[in-house]
Amino acid sequence: MTRRKLLITGGAGFIGGNFVRYMVDKYPDYDIYNLDLLTYAGDLSKHQNIEKKTNYHFIQCDIANREGIFNRFKNEKFDFIVHFAAESHVDRSITDPEIFIKTNVMGTQILLDAAKEYNVSKFLHVSTDEVYGELDFNPSTFFTEETPLQPNSPYSASKASSDLLVRAYHETYGLPVNITRCSNNYGPYHFPEKLIPLTISRVLNDQTVPVYGNGANIRDWLHVFDHCTALDLVLHEGKDGEVYNVGGHNERTNLEVVKTIIKALDKSNDLIEFVEDRLGHDKRYAIDPTKLEALGWDPTYNFDTGIEQTIEWYLSNKEWWESIISGEYREYFKKQYSVK
Ligand code: NAD
Ligand code: TDX
Numbered sequence: 001m002t003r004r005k006l007l008i009t010g011g012a013g014f015i016g017g018n019f020v021r022y023m024v025d026k027y028p029d030y031d032i033y034n035l036d037l038l039t040y041a042g043d044l045s046k047h048q049n050i051e052k053k054t055n056y057h058f059i060q061c062d063i064a065n066r067e068g069i070f071n072r073f074k075n076e077k078f079d080f081i082v083h084f085a086a087e088s089h090v091d092r093s094i095t096d097p098e099i100f101i102k103t104n105v106m107g108t109q110i111l112l113d114a115a116k117e118y119n120v121s122k123f124l125h126v127s128t129d130e131v132y133g134e135l136d137f138n139p140s141t142f143f144t145e146e147t148p149l150q151p152n153s154p155y156s157a158s159k160a161s162s163d164l165l166v167r168a169y170h171e172t173y174g175l176p177v178n179i180t181r182c183s184n185n186y187g188p189y190h191f192p193e194k195l196i197p198l199t200i201s202r203v204l205n206d207q208t209v210p211v212y213g214n215g216a217n218i219r220d221w222l223h224v225f226d227h228c229t230a231l232d233l234v235l236h237e238g239k240d241g242e243v244y245n246v247g248g249h250n251e252r253t254n255l256e257v258v259k260t261i262i263k264a265l266d267k268s269n270d271l272i273e274f275v276e277d278r279l280g281h282d283k284r285y286a287i288d289p290t291k292l293e294a295l296g297w298d299p300t301y302n303f304d305t306g307i308e309q310t311i312e313w314y315l316s317n318k319e320w321w322e323s324i325i326s327g328e329y330r331e332y333f334k335k336q337y338s339v340k
Pocket of ligand 1: 183
């Protein structure tokens with residue numbers, strides 16, 4: 001039997017990296033290609049345990065490099081694609097939007113062209129609930145797949161643009177696609193520029209935690225392992241052309257998240273520092289996952305069990321995040337938070 005070839009873009013990052021390891025272990029009969037440019041957010045040290053496996057392959061390439069991407073598709077003839085590669089941090093998109101358009105919009109369009117040219121049997125585009133904009137604080141309102149797209153940040157606008165291109169390639173050319181829109185992820189190998197790993201790493205070092213505005217904004221947190229099972233399901237069972245929302249009803253205010261971590265690490269709330277709010281800061285995200293549950297998805301973690309697992313992971317893997325926060329990240333942190 002011919003082995004199936006799965007291309008995963010952005011597999012050196014946080015969610016893509018967790019998904020690469022999950023798929024390499026679960027599907028020894030698939031050849032799995034991790035294609036990544038290795039930007040500041042990508043690192044291969046997280047794949048030490050799988051890099052010698054015969055079903056794992058790494059390709060360094062920019063998704064916005066048309067020639068490089070087409071050469072890869074010509075050589076490898078991928079059967080399916082799960083597309084994670086993106087600029088992913090909202091704050092960076094506010095300071096410097098241009099790379100978000102190049103990577104998230106142009107890069108996705110180049111991958112779609114290659115997928116069309118080489119007849120892939122599924123293009124799974126990993127998107128975000130942020131494309132829907134924001135909800136108010138009424139707890140009975142949720143994002144469904146029918147919620148209109150109203151992105152508010154340059155990041156979410158670039159993701160919404162890529163979603164529309166994916167949709168258009170299905171409608172116009174019949175490319176077999178799915179789009180997933182997931183809420184905030186957390187878990188192992190989350191880059192410490194994002195709220196949860198930033199809080200864990202700073203609290204462990206007895207440093208203050210910058211909370212934007214009054215900390216009342218709400219996010220709907222999903223453990224990355226549950227995102228991986230959702231993507232596996234949609235890749236194999238998703239109906240062509242459909243969008244699936246991914247989220248597990250784990251809404252928390254940012255202040256609740258930060259206080260939970262401080263308490264778990266037995267430190268003081270005095271570490272909380274309220275700072276200037278993010279520009280265009282979305283109030284609340286909350287997912288209605290009914291459509292995905294009907295496909296058979298059943299998440300394992302709630303926020304309490306997931307955050308416990310995550311804190312333990314950061315305690316046991318200090319060398320990974322310490323090497324990140326001691327590098328270029330220090331300059332980013334100083335600039336972002338106006339630290340002298
Ligand atoms: P991340 O920033 O941790 O990783 C992104 C990866 O993409 C990195 O390995 C980086 O090197 C790679 N990359 C960036 N530009 C590239 C380019 N031009 N060519 C090839 N590779 C490139 O991101 P993440 O948090 O793992 O998010 C992955 C995807 O999931 C993104 O598309 C994001 O929009 C989406 N998403 C993220 C979340 C979340 O909470 N983090 C939630 C929903 C959806
Ligand atoms: O220092 C901080 N202080 C703070 O209060 C940071 C970094 C964040 N925040 C707030 C802003 C948000 O309300 O915490 C919340 C979470 O912020 P981020 O971790 O930056 O995530 P968010 O902006 O919600 O976006 C994330 O989830 C959706 C990912 O980064 C996106 O890639 C994904 O699409």
